[in-house]
Amino acid sequence: MRIKMTRNGDFRKVLDIKRIAVERAVGDAVRQSGSNLKQRLRGQTIGSGLGRRLANTWQNKNYPDQRISAASPASIVYSKAPKIIDGFSRGTPIKSKRGFFLAVPTDVAPKRGSDGKRIKPDNFPEWRFGRLEMVYRRNGPSFLVVNGSSITKSGRAGRRRKGGGRTKSGNYRKGTASVIMFLLYPQVRLPKVFKLDNERRRARADLQRNVRLRLQRMANGNR
Numbered sequence: 001m002r003i004k005m006t007r008n009g010d011f012r013k014v015l016d017i018k019r020i021a022v023e024r025a026v027g028d029a030v031r032q033s034g035s036n037l038k039q040r041l042r043g044q045t046i047g048s049g050l051g052r053r054l055a056n057t058w059q060n061k062n063y064p065d066q067r068i069s070a071a072s073p074a075s076i077v078y079s080k081a082p083k084i085i086d087g088f089s090r091g092t093p094i095k096s097k098r099g100f101f102l103a104v105p106t107d108v109a110p111k112r113g114s115d116g117k118r119i120k121p122d123n124f125p126e127w128r129f130g131r132l133e134m135v136y137r138r139n140g141p142s143f144l145v146v147n148g149s150s151i152t153k154s155g156r157a158g159r160r161r162k163g164g165g166r167t168k169s170g171n172y173r174k175g176t177a178s179v180i181m182f183l184l185y186p187q188v189r190l191p192k193v194f195k196l197d198n199e200r201r202r203a204r205a206d207l208q209r210n211v212r213l214r215l216q217r218m219a220n221g222n223r
Contacts, residue, residue, distance in 0.1 A: 021218055022215070022218070023070055023071060023073070025211070025214040025215055025217075025218050026073060026211055026214070026215075027064075027070055027073040028210075028214055029207060029210035029211040029213075029214050030062070030073040030074060030075050030207065030210075031062050031073070031075055032210050033075065033203055033206045033207040033210050034060040034062060034075025034076070034077055034203075035060060035075075036203075036206055037060070037077045037199060037202075037203045037206070038058050038059065038060040038077050040199065040202075041055075041058045041077070041079075041194070041199065042055040042056070042058050043055075044193065044194060045058070045193070048088075048191075048193040050088070050193065054081060054084065057079045057080040057081040057084075057085075058077065058078075058079050059077070059078060059079070059080060060075055060076060060077045060078070061075070061076045061078070062074070062075045063075070063076070077203075085194060087190045088190050088191065088192065088193040088194055089192065089193070089194040089195075089196055090190075090192070091189055091190055091191065091192040092189070092190050093187045093188070093189045093190075094187060094188045094189070094190065101142065101184035101185060101186060102184070102185045102186070102187060102188055103120060103121050103144065103182040103183070103184055104141075104182060104183045104184075104185065104188070105119050105120070105181065105182055106180050106181060106182065106183060108151060108156055108157045108179055108180070108181070109156075109157060109181040109182065110124075110125065110129070110156065110157065113125065114127075121144060121182060124181065126146075128159055129146045129149055129157055129159065129179075129181070130146035130147060130148055130149055131146065132144045132145070132146060132181060132182075133145055133146070133147065134184070141183040141184055141185050142183075142184040143180045143182070143183065143184065144180070144181050144182035144184060145178045145179060145180050145181060146178070146179050146181055147178045148178075149177065149178070149179040150177065150179070151177075151179065157179045157181065
């Protein structure tokens with residue numbers, strides 16, 4: 001960077017102008033790098049199948065929050081759901097709080113229980129679908145099933161049929177079956193979705209590149 005001076009120029013004033021310009025350029029680079037990191041993490045979240053809602057928990061906060069000069073600008077990228085993100089960063093195993101099985105509802109199970117909350121064995125509406133029965137398997141997950149039910153056209157479990165869906169001879173009527181409502185796991189290990197150490201290194205490299213480009217543009221007289 002070259003600073004042109006005239007004989008009658010105010011040296012201190014010129015330096016202040018250049019300092020402010022440099023600080024603004026660096027601040028712009030910091031804000032851009034923070035925004036880039038946030039967007040990458042949101043993209044990773046959606047791409048891993050974790051949904052847009054969790055992706056939108058990634059936020060970034062700039063200091064100062066306006067485009068003014070500052071000696072030490074910063075951009076902090078964080079999640080509003082830190083425990084969930086930490087679990088998918090470490091590959092944390094999840095166990096049942098009661099120490100038995102972790103019940104994972106299948107796609108055919110109702111979404112809500114009898115209390116209106118997320119479906120689980122405790123609030124499963126047995127009055128509608130029938131009693132849950134456990135099918136133990138030595139290899140793979142065990143099941144919680146209801147007998148005498150059916151699958152609707154929408155792919156959900158239907159109401160339990162009258163008489164348990166059995167004929168007088170004791171056989172199941174056509175279209176009636178045992179439907180798996182929950183898969184039972186001793187524990188579930190979350191997949192490692194986020195490699196935050198790699199993202200930190202990438203963000204530092206991105207910041208250095210953005211600072212260099214903005215200072216070069218400023219030196220060339222471009223804003």
